Amino acid sequence: MKFGEFLKDLRIRKGLKLRDVEKATEISNSYLSQVETGKRNPPHPDILKKLAPVYGVTIGELMTKAGYLEQEMTVQKEDMTQEQELDWAFNIVKNDPLYKEGARDIGDGEITPDVKRFVIQMYERYTGRKLLTK
Amino acid sequence: MATLKDFCIEVMDPAEDEAKVDPERTADEFVRFYSLPKIVTLGRLQGLAKFLGIKKISPNKLPESFRGYHFGSDGNYEIQYRQQDWVGSAEHTVLHEIYEIIEDTLDGLFVEFVRRQGTALERAADTFAASVLMQTEHFLSDVYEESLDVLKLQKKYGRAYSSIILRMKRVMNNRHSFFAVIYEPRIQNQVYVNEFGIVIDKKYFIENFVCRYLVKTSDIKPNRKHGRLLWCFLPRKKHHVMLDSVAYYVLTEQRSAFRERVEGFDMFGYDDLSIIARPVAWNGQISKVIVIGIPQKENQLLRGQIDRISPLMLYKSFQII
Numbered sequence: 001m002k003f004g005e006f007l008k009d010l011r012i013r014k015g016l017k018l019r020d021v022e023k024a025t026e027i028s029n030s031y032l033s034q035v036e037t038g039k040r041n042p043p044h045p046d047i048l049k050k051l052a053p054v055y056g057v058t059i060g061e062l063m064t065k066a067g068y069l070e071q072e073m074t075v076q077k078e079d080m081t082q083e084q085e086l087d088w089a090f091n092i093v094k095n096d097p098l099y100k101e102g103a104r105d106i107g108d109g110e111i112t113p114d115v116k117r118f119v120i121q122m123y124e125r126y127t128g129r130k131l132l133t134k
Numbered sequence: 135m136a137t138l139k140d141f142c143i144e145v146m147d148p149a150e151d152e153a154k155v156d157p158e159r160t161a162d163e164f165v166r167f168y169s170l171p172k173i174v175t176l177g178r179l180q181g182l183a184k185f186l187g188i189k190k191i192s193p194n195k196l197p198e199s200f201r202g203y204h205f206g207s208d209g210n211y212e213i214q215y216r217q218q219d220w221v222g223s224a225e226h227t228v229l230h231e232i233y234e235i236i237e238d239t240l241d242g243l244f245v246e247f248v249r250r251q252g253t254a255l256e257r258a259a260d261t262f263a264a265s266v267l268m269q270t271e272h273f274l275s276d277v278y279e280e281s282l283d284v285l286k287l288q289k290k291y292g293r294a295y296s297s298i299i300l301r302m303k304r305v306m307n308n309r310h311s312f313f314a315v316i317y318e319p320r321i322q323n324q325v326y327v328n329e330f331g332i333v334i335d336k337k338y339f340i341e342n343f344v345c346r347y348l349v350k351t352s353d354i355k356p357n358r359k360h361g362r363l364l365w366c367f368l369p370r371k372k373h374h375v376m377l378d379s380v381a382y383y384v385l386t387e388q389r390s391a392f393r394e395r396v397e398g399f400d401m402f403g404y405d406d407l408s409i410i411a412r413p414v415a416w417n418g419q420i421s422k423v424i425v426i427g428i429p430q431k432e433n434q435l436l437r438g439q440i441d442r443i444s445p446l447m448l449y450k451s452f453q454i455i
Contacts, residue, residue, distance in 0.1 A: 028245055030245075030246065031245045031246070034248060039251075099205070100205065100206065100211075101204065102203070102204055102231070103201075104202035104230045104259070106201050109253075110199070114198070115200070119205075122205045126206060126212070
């Protein structure tokens with residue numbers, strides 16, 4: 001589930017409207033709506049801090065879902081296939097809100113393994129983190 | 135010099151709608167804000183980079199589907215372009231990536247701003263790049279000065295022919311009716327002429343040229359009184375050069391051609407079009423045919439070009455463009 005959908009789900013389960021959340025957190029309802037529909041990236045951690053108590057979850061949970069913290073892996077990294085590791089690493093890159101990237105694409109927008117590997121390698125070079133072992 | 139954040143605040147400031155920015159207006163502002171010259175080079179963009187928070191612009195071996203790539207975070211970006219691209223393409227790519235960084239920066243600065251996604255972002259970034267590289271005021275004045283000569287404009291601006299005709303359509307829109315077509319060979323580097331320059335297989339030679347690019351203002355369409363049948367005489371993408379069209383004569387006669395009057399293609403009553411077609415040679419062979427059409431009543435716009443190149447004059451008033 002994408003972060004926006006997760007946030008919307010939490011809000012609906014708490015029986016809150018966007019305006020209620022705006023009142024409690026002073027975060028604009030139009031901004032929240034865009035986050036929920038995926039038009040905006042996950043909010044900054046400072047905003048998540050304000051949202052967590054209203055939604056009744058921990059800040060850690062929101063940070064994980066927003067991609068600030070790595071998710072607990074269902075498969076141990078060393079047991080992953082090359083393809084699984086590529087997807088896992090690509091997901092981390094795409095969900096890092098402090099890292100932005102984009103391409104002038106001439107293809108049909110398909111994300112091939114080559115594209116994923118390239119994007120991850122650029123991320124590794126930029127952040128100094130090592131994600132791929134295979 | 136002001137940073138990219140300063141620019142973003144400036145560009146957003148007068149806008150009533152903070153949800154988006156117009157890429158063409160953003161380009162005009164960008165040129166003004168950073169005092170860019172009429173011809174923007176890669177070197178100039180590299181010099182500007184540090185003020186934009188871009189630490190490096192460089193060629194790289196990119197995945198096949200990428201022409202350019204940017205990555206990083208606020209004030210610390212890097213832009214890469216495809217190492218095998220020619221300089222004109224690299225300049226376009228760098229500006230394309232700069233626009234995406236501008237949208238990222240606006241997204242971080244203004245809560246109401248909605249960053250474009252997918253093809254909408256690609257299109258906006260391409261419009262921005264073309265508008266910086268062919269700045270409306272200068273470009274329009276050069277279009278008139280060169281009497282719509284695409285080959286001259288290509289040399290002057292160092293852009294692809296397809297970019298030139300797209301930009302011509304954009305700047306001429308609402309001023310003149312206009313259409314342009316580029317034919318290119320389906321199969322490259324075929325030998326059609328013998329050592330005396332005579333075309334060996336005429337039919338195969340003509341039909342190998344297909345319409346790759348077609349741009350036109352919305353008012354170029356068959357006049358109602360002539361019926362919709364005339365649509366079939368307008369060039370269509372992926373279709374080959376038609377028999378007796380102006381491009382046909384360019385290919386068979388191996389020189390430019392001009393047809394002063396083609397009837398029935400303007401909905402606003404001018405009724406007729408004037409068509410000029412030019413060959414582009416590469417390694418002694420025709421590699422492209424560029425066709426430009428404007429209303430016949432405005433064909434004085436082409437006068438300078440016609441005087442300069444003395445094209446083959448096609449007087450017969452056939453419908454085929």
